Amino acid sequence: MKMQLSGVETIHAAKADVYAFVTDPNRVGRCLPDLQELEVTGGSQLVAHVRMGIGPIRGRFKLAAELDASRGEQIGMTLKGSGMGNGLTMTSTMRVEAAADGTTALHWSADASVSGPLAGVGGRLLEGQAKKTTTELFANIRQALEAAS
Amino acid sequence: MDTQVIGKPIKRKEDPRFLQGRGNYIDDIKLPNMAYMAIVRSPYAHARLGAIHKEAALAVPGVIAVITGQDLAAAGLAWMPTLAGDNQMVLATSKVLFQYQEVAAVIAETREAAYDGAALVEVDYDPLPVLVDPHQAQVATAPLLREDRETKSNHIWHWEAGDAGAVQRVASDAEVIIKQQMYFPRCHASPLETCGCVADMSKATGRLTLYVTSQAPHAYRTVLALVAKLPEHMIRVVSPDIGGGFGAKVGVYPGYVVAVVASIVTGRPVKWIETRTEHLASTAFARDYHMTAEIAATREGKVKALKVHTLADHGAFDAQANPSKFPAGLFSICTGSYDFEAAHVAVDAVYTNKAPGGVSYRCSFRVTEASYLIERAMDVLAAELQMDPVDLRKKNLIQPDQFPYASPLGWTYDSGNYQHTLDKALALIGYADLRKEQAEKRARGELMGIGVSFFTEIVGAGPSKQFDILGLKMFDSAEIRVHPTGKVLARFGTRGQGQGHETTYAQIVAHELGLTADDVLVEEGDTDTAPYGLGTYGSRSTPTSGAAAALCGRRVRDKAAKIAAHLLEAAEHDIEWQDAKFQIKGAPERSVTMKDVAFAAYTNLPPGLEPGLEATFYYDPPNLTFPYGCYIAVVDIDKGTGEVKVRRFLAVDDCGTVINPMVVEGQIHGGLTEGFAIAFMQEIPYDENGNCLASNFTEYLVPTAVESPRWETASTVTPSPHHPIGAKGVGESPNVGSPAAFVNAVVDALSPLGVRHLDMPLTRPKIWKALRNAGITE
Numbered sequence: 041m042k043m044q045l046s047g048v049e050t051i052h053a054a055k056a057d058v059y060a061f062v063t064d065p066n067r068v069g070r071c072l073p074d075l076q077e078l079e080v081t082g083g084s085q086l087v088a089h090v091r092m093g094i095g096p097i098r099g100r101f102k103l104a105a106e107l108d109a110s111r112g113e114q115i116g117m118t119l120k121g122s123g124m125g126n127g128l129t130m131t132s133t134m135r136v137e138a139a140a141d142g143t144t145a146l147h148w149s150a151d152a153s154v155s156g157p158l159a160g161v162g163g164r165l166l167e168g169q170a171k172k173t174t175t176e177l178f179a180n181i182r183q184a185l186e187a188a189s
Numbered sequence: 190m191d192t193q194v195i196g197k198p199i200k201r202k203e204d205p206r207f208l209q210g211r212g213n214y215i216d217d218i219k220l221p222n223m224a225y226m227a228i229v230r231s232p233y234a235h236a237r238l239g240a241i242h243k244e245a246a247l248a249v250p251g252v253i254a255v256i257t258g259q260d261l262a263a264a265g266l267a268w269m270p271t272l273a274g275d276n277q278m279v280l281a282t283s284k285v286l287f288q289y290q291e292v293a294a295v296i297a298e299t300r301e302a303a304y305d306g307a308a309l310v311e312v313d314y315d316p317l318p319v320l321v322d323p324h325q326a327q328v329a330t331a332p333l334l335r336e337d338r339e340t341k342s343n344h345i346w347h348w349e350a351g352d353a354g355a356v357q358r359v360a361s362d363a364e365v366i367i368k369q370q371m372y373f374p375r376c377h378a379s380p381l382e383t384c385g386c387v388a389d390m391s392k393a394t395g396r397l398t399l400y401v402t403s404q405a406p407h408a409y410r411t412v413l414a415l416v417a418k419l420p421e422h423m424i425r426v427v428s429p430d431i432g433g434g435f436g437a438k439v440g441v442y443p444g445y446v447v448a449v450v451a452s453i454v455t456g457r458p459v460k461w462i463e464t465r466t467e468h469l470a471s472t473a474f475a476r477d478y479h480m481t482a483e484i485a486a487t488r489e490g491k492v493k494a495l496k497v498h499t500l501a502d503h504g505a506f507d508a509q510a511n512p513s514k515f516p517a518g519l520f521s522i523c524t525g526s527y528d529f530e531a532a533h534v535a536v537d538a539v540y541t542n543k544a545p546g547g548v549s550y551r552c553s554f555r556v557t558e559a560s561y562l563i564e565r566a567m568d569v570l571a572a573e574l575q576m577d578p579v580d581l582r583k584k585n586l587i588q589p590d591q592f593p594y595a596s597p598l599g600w601t602y603d604s605g606n607y608q609h610t611l612d613k614a615l616a617l618i619g620y621a622d623l624r625k626e627q628a629e630k631r632a633r634g635e636l637m638g639i640g641v642s643f644f645t646e647i648v649g650a651g652p653s654k655q656f657d658i659l660g661l662k663m664f665d666s667a668e669i670r671v672h673p674t675g676k677v678l679a680r681f682g683t684r685g686q687g688q689g690h691e692t693t694y695a696q697i698v699a700h701e702l703g704l705t706a707d708d709v710l711v712e713e714g715d716t717d718t719a720p721y722g723l724g725t726y727g728s729r730s731t732p733t734s735g736a737a738a739a740l741c742g743r744r745v746r747d748k749a750a751k752i753a754a755h756l757l758e759a760a761e762h763d764i765e766w767q768d769a770k771f772q773i774k775g776a777p778e779r780s781v782t783m784k785d786v787a788f789a790a791y792t793n794l795p796p797g798l799e800p801g802l803e804a805t806f807y808y809d810p811p812n813l814t815f816p817y818g819c820y821i822a823v824v825d826i827d828k829g830t831g832e833v834k835v836r837r838f839l840a841v842d843d844c845g846t847v848i849n850p851m852v853v854e855g856q857i858h859g860g861l862t863e864g865f866a867i868a869f870m871q872e873i874p875y876d877e878n879g880n881c882l883a884s885n886f887t888e889y890l891v892p893t894a895v896e897s898p899r900w901e902t903a904s905t906v907t908p909s910p911h912h913p914i915g916a917k918g919v920g921e922s923p924n925v926g927s928p929a930a931f932v933n934a935v936v937d938a939l940s941p942l943g944v945r946h947l948d949m950p951l952t953r954p955k956i957w958k959a960l961r962n963a964g965i966t967e
Contacts, residue, residue: 041876099308124308127232129316155288155316156232157466159880160888 041159043167045174046149049182055138058146061185062134063109068117071180073173076100084108092123094169097158099124113137126156130174148178194700195914198851202706203691212430215385218400220458223387224253226448227303228467229293229310231285234542234879235320235332238281238292239313246295246309251302253455255310256294256447258282268337269416269446272408272439272658273516275345275507276337277545279443284317286334286505287544288879289470291443296451296459319542319879323479323502326539334505334540345507345538350521351598355531356485359494363485369569372948373558373928374872375477375502375543377469377883378550378863379891380686382432384472385462388448392456396423401445403428403714404438404684405724408661410716412441417449428714434686435863436549437473439510439726470884474543474873475550477502478558482523482566490574490581492527495597497534497562502541509547510726511554512656512663518554519813521598522647525563526607526817527585532597542879550867551860551924553648554727560644564929565946568640568936572945578933579620582643583611593910600647602815603909603917605843610905611643614819614841617903623823631941636826638938641819644926648918649732649814658723664809665733666720667741669698671749671802673791675784677702677709679741682722683734684714688920689852690730694738696848697914701742702749703769703783720805728918731848732814732909739913741806748802749786755795756781814909814917818842820926822934828967831957833869833935835898840926843905845917853919854902860923861900866892867924868931872950939963 051058061067065086069078077089084107092101101123108116119130132150139145152170159166206212243255258280261267268276281292293310297303318332325331326343334343360366386401397419403409406426414421431438444461451459463472479500485493501517503509511518517536524532548554567585571578586607587594594602615621623639630637653662666682679698683690695709702709713719722734746766753771754761757779765774772780790802823837840857847853870890873883883889908915928949935951936944942963947955 041878041880102311122232122311122314125230125232127236127314127316153878155234155878155880157884159876159878160288160470160882160884161466 041154041166043152043170045152045171047175047178048148049146049178051144051146051182051185053144053185055136055144058136058144058185062115062136062146062181063107065105065107067184068107068181071177071184072103073176073180092173094158094165097124097161126154126158128152128154146178146181150174194696194706195846195848197696197849199692199696199706199849201689201692201852202695203689214382214430214432215387215400215402216462218387218429220387220389223458223460224296224298224455225300225303226451226459226461227295227307228291228444228447229295229307229312230289230467230471231281231292231314232288233285233314233316234288235286235317235334236314237284237317239315241293242311245311246306249302249306249309251298252295252306253298254296254451255306256280256296256451256454258292261450264450266417266446266450269441269443271506271508272441272510273507274513274659277443277506277508279446285314287542288881289467289544290505291447294447294451296455319877321541321543321875321877321879323500323539323541326541334542343540345503345540346516347535347537348516349533349535351533352531353533356494356496356533359531360485360496363493364488365486365573366483367566367570367573368481368483369566369946370481371562371565371946373476373478373480373561374949376475376550376867376871377873377889378435378437378473378475379469379889380433380435380437383463383465383468384438384442384444385460386445386448387458387460388452389458390449390452396425397449398425398427399445399449400427400429402431402438404431404434404686404726406684406714406716407682407721408658408723409441411661412659413449416446426716428684431684431686435551436475436726438686439549439724440473440508440546442472465886466884469873469889470881471544472546473549474504474546475552476558480558480562482562484566484570486570488574490576490584492585493530495524495529495532497523499536501536501538502543503538503547504541504543504545506545507538508545510658511548512650513658513660514655515554518548518556519647520555520559522556522600522645523559523563524596524598525560526587526643526645527563528587528591529597534598543875544881551863551921553646553921553925554650556646556921557925557928560925561929564642564644565932568933569945572940578641579615582641583608586611586643601812602645603812603911604907605815605817606905606907607643607817610817610841610843611819613903613905614821614839617841618821618837618839620821636828636938638824638826638934638936640822640930640932640934640937642926642930642933643819644817646728646816646922646925647813648728648816648921649810650727650729651813652811653809661723662809663723664807665722665729665737666805666807667734667737668720668805669741669745669803671702671745671787671790673788675704675708675787677704678712679709679738680712680719681734681738682720683725683730685725685730688725688730688856689849693731693848693852694735697735697738698742701739702745728920731916732912732918733808733810735916736810736913737806737808740808741804744804744806745802748804749783751795751798752786752789753781756785756789811911814845814912816842816844816917816919816922818922818926820930822930824934824938826935826938826956828960828965831953831960833951833956835865835931837901838898839901839903840923841903841905842919842922843907844919844922845907845909845912846915847904847906848916856920857902857923858900860921861927862892862897864924864927865897865931866890868928868949868951870950870952
């Protein structure tokens, strides 16, 4: 099952701060919803264990993510995960944009792909759940930034 | 004593134990020290396989071992041959080719520990592009799925029958040609009991006993001997009571092979029982034929030529269980009940990233697809000619004096009186009145449809000159032992799965020996005791083992006649078998029964005669049998919701001599219910990533008594001229014949709106959409 998701978070923080945050695997990793364990494995890489799923298919997933800050204001994030016999991949792009009022807009879009029983059994519910989880990730980033500022 | 046993609706001998929950199914088998197995399956439809991490699973309390493809490869068992002559991975080694493919197995003290362990086996995958649409299998950009094969292509085979040139000649000056594409969706038999086994390699004796849900235990034994390189006499395959098979229990599945290896590795019996999801998503799908039919005909409605092309989606491995010389099964029965001058059929099979399988679900080796194709195409032609579909069929039915009928696709139909059966069906349903009612309803804007299907089946595979599976000729067998007190143990090479063999075979044997069905105990399924046979599928049991039962009985009777002559103090040529007893010709008052003879066979033999009274018979059928029938569905469609109500359904079957009418009726009820499910609710679709979207009973629907229509049944009897008792087989007829009747009825109802064809399953949303497309807004 393939999904395209996108959104924008308006963050009360300076653009430079937002940029620094979303290129730091240690800080982005902590914003993953339902995080259980986080290990930063390199300057731009992390491995996380989260508890996720739909209804009865819920359990521990291992996620490996890599941030790509080589394209200036376009920050890439690829994420590969597996758990409970499921596989998921997500390719995401973030763009930071300063607004006149001093806030920063974090535009994000993501292509997600799910394989396994989650896609088959949870098919009808999956899109909503994926949207919820992804939205939560970026909302967590906003909250973390605003709490820090 | 009532000597007329054939044709009696005797209550099924097996039912008391089934109805009281006292059957002995695979999961009822519990051996001392038995371990359990769970299989780790791929979440990806196509991916390179990386490392498999066993540690976390092995740390689960109770887990004994984790087996991977690499472990099997070390023993040369990572791949196995399929019944179709392809190779299939037992456990994946380098890549996975469909979602839910077998990747590793966890053996544990309990079932729960095995599943807990399986959830913790961590597998590294590198996803590859996925091929889901069979139409894209041969385009240049398609990923190559089977890198193991010498032929670097997703095309598996091309097969054809008939005369393409003749079709072209006949069609070139045809007045009318119709062409219709239709898809018979991928579906699944999904019997109540899933597949499973208990493998028990005895360290003490070195002998392997495999208890397994198998419709063909002897074939399993031979395949196991070849695959696992075990001496065949050191293998015993036992197929206990089976909770429905429908073809889903013909193939040899990876789980069985892994369980055998696990038993060898652990030195313990190992049980593996599929979950419902494993069964639906990895084991023996059915159909998946993308078909195009063209009929050339005259303006008056005489059909002349039939041309068929089919694209067959076989999934990741060609694992269908077809006779070896017939890769598309008996699909070339697709000229059906009609007299075509010329016909040609071609099938191309391709690999996709889907589960393997292909022949199951009461399909009679692809006859379901063939029958659906021709019966649907005939209705499309009728619509084109603006003819009543019954009138069109009447014009083209093969006539009684044409039998034995040589079809343009190479079959010789044994017998039939089609017009008689059609007339009976039309009279019973009140066809003329229904058409009148329909005309009135149409005038009021109501949607009522009448669908007719006049199918011809082809069953009883088969004659050894044409039919084999992996070289094993498709004969079948019977063995009869008459005990001194006149009671009989009869064993067969087939394996019933609920068809009522224990009753129908008993009736045949009793009939031949002048006994009652209660005198005969029928056994099947244990390769140590049953005579060799190819098993039960393709409606072959009665045409093959049923024939063997009759001829074996006659072989016993031949010897019994010698003993009877001795008892009656007469010459053997003066003895005749009459009214279920041996009597002296011209002096019927001097007679002995089979019970008298049986006792004498062990107590009072004529000099020089070998003691005992038993025989074995291997029956090689001279031809297939061709059951047929006329099915009529009447439906009403709700314009607001798209709901179809099957108001009436009549099945008039002709399966030749009927051995037990109650058993036949039960078979037809079951098969019609499956046909109804296929027509209206069942499909196994895949998304673009190759995710199986019908892997459980919330998505893959099985009708209950609530949804199922009321079935009306009737019969005509045209015996098979070459079967010893004239029987033809019936198990698959209702699934073969009914889907077209349902679809024809729905399309007939929607035809005033311009609908010419809809693919199954005819779900409410699909019909609702067709109604909206036609401008209905109620």
